[in-house]
Amino acid sequence: MYKRDKYTVVSNRALSAKTMLMVLEGDTQYIDCAGQFVNVAIEGKFLRRPISIFDYDEKSISLVYDVVGEGTKAMSQMEEGTVLDLLTGLGNGFSEDADCQHPALLGGGVGCAPLYNLAKKLLARGVKPVVILGFNSAADVVTQDMFLQLGVECYVATVDGSVGTKGFVTDVIREKGLECDYFYACGPMPMLRALCKSLEWPGEVSLDERMACGFGVCMCCSVETRSGAKRICKEGPVFSKEELIWK
Amino acid sequence: MSVVLSGVKLDNPVIPASGCFGYGYGMAEFYDINILGSISFKGTTREARYGNPLPRVAECSAGMINAVGLQNPGIDAVVAEELPKMRAVFRKPIVANISGFSIDEYVECCEKITKEEQVEIIELNVSCPNVHGGGMSFGTSPESVAEVVRAVKKVVTKPLYVKLTPNVTDIVAIAKAAEEAGADGICLINTMLGMRIDTRTRKPVIANKMGGFSGAAVFPVAVRMVYQVSKACKIPVIGCGGVESAADVIEMMMAGATAVEVGAANLRNPYACKEIIEALPAEMERLGIEKLTDIIGIV
Numbered sequence: 001m002y003k004r005d006k007y008t009v010v011s012n013r014a015l016s017a018k019t020m021l022m023v024l025e026g027d028t029q030y031i032d033c034a035g036q037f038v039n040v041a042i043e044g045k046f047l048r049r050p051i052s053i054f055d056y057d058e059k060s061i062s063l064v065y066d067v068v069g070e071g072t073k074a075m076s077q078m079e080e081g082t083v084l085d086l087l088t089g090l091g092n093g094f095s096e097d098a099d100c101q102h103p104a105l106l107g108g109g110v111g112c113a114p115l116y117n118l119a120k121k122l123l124a125r126g127v128k129p130v131v132i133l134g135f136n137s138a139a140d141v142v143t144q145d146m147f148l149q150l151g152v153e154c155y156v157a158t159v160d161g162s163v164g165t166k167g168f169v170t171d172v173i174r175e176k177g178l179e180c181d182y183f184y185a186c187g188p189m190p191m192l193r194a195l196c197k198s199l200e201w202p203g204e205v206s207l208d209e210r211m212a213c214g215f216g217v218c219m220c221c222s223v224e225t226r227s228g229a230k231r232i233c234k235e236g237p238v239f240s241k242e243e244l245i246w247k
Numbered sequence: 248m249s250v251v252l253s254g255v256k257l258d259n260p261v262i263p264a265s266g267c268f269g270y271g272y273g274m275a276e277f278y279d280i281n282i283l284g285s286i287s288f289k290g291t292t293r294e295a296r297y298g299n300p301l302p303r304v305a306e307c308s309a310g311m312i313n314a315v316g317l318q319n320p321g322i323d324a325v326v327a328e329e330l331p332k333m334r335a336v337f338r339k340p341i342v343a344n345i346s347g348f349s350i351d352e353y354v355e356c357c358e359k360i361t362k363e364e365q366v367e368i369i370e371l372n373v374s375c376p377n378v379h380g381g382g383m384s385f386g387t388s389p390e391s392v393a394e395v396v397r398a399v400k401k402v403v404t405k406p407l408y409v410k411l412t413p414n415v416t417d418i419v420a421i422a423k424a425a426e427e428a429g430a431d432g433i434c435l436i437n438t439m440l441g442m443r444i445d446t447r448t449r450k451p452v453i454a455n456k457m458g459g460f461s462g463a464a465v466f467p468v469a470v471r472m473v474y475q476v477s478k479a480c481k482i483p484v485i486g487c488g489g490v491e492s493a494a495d496v497i498e499m500m501m502a503g504a505t506a507v508e509v510g511a512a513n514l515r516n517p518y519a520c521k522e523i524i525e526a527l528p529a530e531m532e533r534l535g536i537e538k539l540t541d542i543i544g545i546v
Contacts, residue, residue: 046309048515209302210305215277218266221303229298
């Protein structure tokens with residue numbers, strides 16, 4: 001089920017020059033798994049902005065988002081007490097109960113966001129994931145500290161090598177000789193393509209696309225899969241590695 | 248609040264526009280959709296279509312551009328799967344929106360859909376390109392509109408409405424051609440052709456480069472065209488384009504619309520149609536309107 005409701009900003013702070021963490025208070029009963037998203041109405045903007053849920057509990061939602069355009073810029077300037085109109089309960093998230101003992105959580109840039117709540121859910125059922133986050137440069141690195149605080153291994157790769165392993169998340173897997181039995185990934189399409197093509201482990205990835213409605217009626221975010229056209233907002237955003245077609 | 252479209256009685260004039268409400272049942276997760284006057288379902292073609300590459304949508308001031316490209320499961324799957332799911336949650340008259348790339352395709356789809364229970368109105372989307380006519384949209388010439396209407400009219404048993412594109416020089420000539428060819432009503436406007444460019448990447452925002460502009464920004468254009476067409480034609484007009492409020496519904500009806508479609512507003516606010524219907528009585532009272540039928544084309 002979906003829910004449209006009012007949510008109050010309780011904090012909104014920069015994690016880096018372009019990435020923000022916003023915490024909202026309100027009804028979260030329709031959020032049912034890690035990897036779902038909210039669609040945020042922004043005054044003066046026609047379309048809502050779909051943003052991954054970083055974390056949630058009974059009364060609050062945390063969003064980690066990049067400031068990329070006018071909509072997210074407006075979000076970044078919102079102060080504590082601002083009331084926002086959100087749609088919640090959107091999307092099919094990660095399979096928290098996937099058959100695995102040692103999964104890899106692979107995030108590219110702001111794609112680290114939906115992996116945080118997933119890591120918590122996995123830990124809660126006794127599965128200890130290894131987290132690998134990729135960024136362009138040291139200045140872009142966000143959330144590594146938060147993953148470490150959960151008590152999981154968390155490695156970083158940067159394209160320019162300014163911190164962590166030089167290269168991509170796949171270079172960390174190679175360098176550390178990580179042996180996992182499953183992977184969950186979220187990040188830019190070239191990264192997801194590379195992971196799905198190169199990793200032998202079974203896994204699932206969360207796709208990101210421009211959306212209009214976010215609840216499955218406009219068909220603006222459909223992707224062709226092995227079982228026909230699927231809506232990223234409705235059947236996705238998470239799809240199994242096998243389901244996706246990489247051209 | 249009830250209105251009548253070619254003998255089809257609607258409890259109120261509010262109809263979610265095609266492409267902005269799917270086949271209805273998905274929206275039933277938000278509210279009881281039986282509050283609606285009707286639903287115009289997602290544009291349906293003969294074959295299943297995936298549509299255009301992504302991205303398909305762009306933000307605009309007071310609106311949006313989409314280039315979905317008529318993604319739909321095809322007429323047979325709509326009849327076999329979508330309509331039963333729709334009828335399971337929706338008990339009001341259904342407007343069947345049909346698209347085609349050739350006259351044969353329109354005829355074949357309409358022949359199938361006209362037999363369906365609860366489909367009370369067929370809405371022909373003539374904005375798609377005619378593959379036999381050099382790719383030019385059927386809706387941009389009076390002759391091709393008349394030709395498709397005449398052909399479809401022979402096979403349908405339900406009122407036939409033609410949804411017109413505003414991307415023409417003389418909307419009245421096209422509406423009159425549809426009327427003379429036997430159309431039972433006109434629906435307008437479809438989206439206006441638009442484009443956005445990402446100045447950072449120096450590329451169009453939408454993969455298809457251009458798309459249909461809709462939303463509040465097009466409302467004055469829609470009101471103008473509804474006014475012109477309803478004055479020139481005797482058949483009823485469904486007004487569509489940028490409607491977001493009960494006040495907009497009343498304005499559209501004063502311009503000459505018998506019923507009103509709500510499109511893009513649903514995508515930002517899934518409760519848009521419900522809120523409009525619930526606000527109508529108070530708006531009518533404020534403006535001293537006893538029955539909505541009293542104000543149709545009053546201007």
